[in-house]
Amino acid sequence: MRTAYSVETVRAAERELMARLPQGALMQRAAAGLAAACADLLGRVYGSRVVLLVGSGDNGGDALYAGARLARRGAGVTAVLLNAGRAHAAGLAALRRAGGTVTGTEGAPPLIDRADLVVDGIVGIGGTGGLRPEAVPLADAADRSRAAVVAVDLPSGVDADTGEVHGAALRADLTVTFGTHKPGLMIDPARDHAGSVRLVDIGLALPEDAALEALQHADVAGLLPLPGAESDKYRRGVVGVAAGSVRYPGAAVLAVSGALRGGAGAVRYVGPAGAAVIARFPETLVSDQGPKAAGRVQAWVVGPGAGDDAATVAEVLTADVPVLVDADGLRLAERDTVRARTAPTLMTPHAGEAAALLGVAREEVEGARLAAARELAERYGATVLLKGSTTLVASPGGPEPVRVNATGTSWLATAGSGDVLSGLAGSLLAAGLSARDAGSSAAYLHGLAGRIAAVGAPVGAHDIAEAIPRAWRDVRDV
Structure with missing residues (x-):
């Protein structure tokens, strides 16, 4: 399990650790x-040209000490100070020495x-809002240059918590x-600014209640259902799929395709696309009643x-x-009806559908994905799987961390992909x-199947379904 913690929790853990260490020891660890990560990225340190973008906080100190x-080791290192009077004095002295x-x-x-390498030490995890005006030209220059860019703790200008x-x-x-x-670092749009992420252990003692968690192979493997010696198709579970229409029979076929590969013992289909479903999947139990x-x-x-x-x-x-x-069901479901349910409900909107349910612009959801998922879960009293470049699974009312999934690929942005995911999760x-485990496990498998099916090339939703096994x-x- 990969976990992420809020700035407040990290700061508290840092204070506790610094109280037990010699002054400056924690910064030296960081x-x-x-410096080791920068050296690995450079390959050859001696003779390389390194520029440090140094703000006034501890991030700037980290950058200065790493630059030293x-x-x-023979690199030519120049520190660009955004505020010379407030730069980390000890780090600055170390660099000069x-x-x-x-x-x-x-x-x-x-x-x-x-430069061959630019180190971003402008703003730390406590920063809010975008870059200050004096830092924008530096960020633009780094973006235009051929240099590799390394961010210290997180890219300057993004919100660490959201x-x-x-x-x-x-x-x-x-x-x-x-x-x-x-x-x-795990949620878009900020994640898109982070590039690859390397975690450096500095000895923090962190509580169990993370703000965010991401399942990994071992976690999903422990959740997936496995039939036992006494299992039959009914004991393994039967999923009903009420989907499709005369206009959209393919949605029913794709939802059933995901459901058949999701671990249940049988799939019952209800709706007007029964002929199309049976033609593709004769094992489906079809009804039009x-x-x-x-x-x-x-x-x-x-x-x-x-x-x-x-x-x-x-x-x-x-x-x-x-x-x-999912899909049209999100538009047709009455909020009060969903809230009144006693059995679990899992809602699976994409950003546009979430925006319609929240009464905001799609751009607002895409820019604040974590807040949108949490708000939807609370409004509907349901578990919400917000689809997108980073899929989020949020539960209502409880202390459980939001789960984030990033196993996917941009090739998953294809018609019918969400129908396959719905069937799989169902x-x-x-x-x-x-609902939380089903949604997050399904998102993980679906994203992995998308990667397997695509291998860098376009895929259709049926390819994704076929790659689930x-x-x-x-x-x-x-």
């Missing part, structure tokens, strides 16, 4: 890890243009973060391609089993997983 280490030079911002862009970017922000090729991941006449199920998926079939959505929401609501619900085997290492 600087040593930062690189200078002692090692042979580094210091300059102001006026002549910095040409230095950055010629992943939001308000204004100009630096873009890094590598972010070296200390002690623990910060939420902003409505959800209540379909037979027993342990979970329902409702909404993909449903058009304006509000009656079916309403009928499914009365069922006393877990229900996944099947995991039917197999007995909680391989993703499943990969996670379980079989």
Whole structure:
């Protein structure tokens, strides 16, 4: 499990550790890890040209001490001070002793243009808002240059706690973060500014209640349902899929394709696309008599391609089993009906659907994904899987960390991909997983399947579905 902690929690852990260490020892630990990462990125340190962008906080001190280490190995290091009077004095002295030079911002862009490496130590994790005006030309120069850019703890200008970017922000090729991941390094749009992320252990003692967590292979493997010796198709769980319409029969087919590969023992389909479903998946149990006449199920998926079939959505929401609501179902489901449910509900909107449910612009959701997921979960009293470049799974009312998934690929942005995800997550619900575990495990497998199917080339939703068994085997290492 990869975890991320809030700035407040990190600061408290740092204070506790610094009280037990000699003065400056914690910064030296961070600087040593930062210098090692910079050296690895450079390959050859001797003779390289390094520019440090140094702000007034501890991030600037980390950059200065790391620069001193690189200078002692033969790099030509220049520190650009954004505020000379407030630069970290001890770090500045260390850089000068090692042979580094210091300059102001006026002549910095040409230095950055010629650099092999730029180290961003402008703003630390306590920064809010975008870059200050005097830092923007430096960030622009770094973006235009051929130099590799390394951010200290997180890219300057992004919000450490939320992943939001308000204004100009630096873009890094590598972010070296200390002690623990910060939420902003795992959630877009800030994640897109971070590049690769390298975690340096500096000895922080952190509590169990993380702000964010990301499942990894071992975590998902422990959640996936496995049939036992006494299992039959009904004991493994039956998922009902109420999806598709005369206009959108493909949505039903794709939702069923995901459901069949999700671990449940059987799939019941209800809706007007039965002929298309049977033609593609003859193992499906098909009915056109409505959800209540379909037979027993342990979970329902409702909404993909449903058009304006509000009656079916309403009928499914009365069922006393877990229900996944997607696509048209999100538009048709009454908020009070969802809130009144006693069985778990998993909602799976993309940013546009989430914006419509919240009554805001899509750009607002995309710019504040964490806040949007949490707000939706609270408004509807449901678990929310917010799809996107970083998929978030938020639960209502509880202390559980929001889960973030980044196994996907941009090739997943294709018609029908979400229908496959809905079927897969619904099947995991039917197999007995909680809404939170089903949503986050499904997102993980779906993203991994997308990578497997794409391998750098365009894919269709059916390709993603067909790659799910391989993703499943990969996670379980079989």
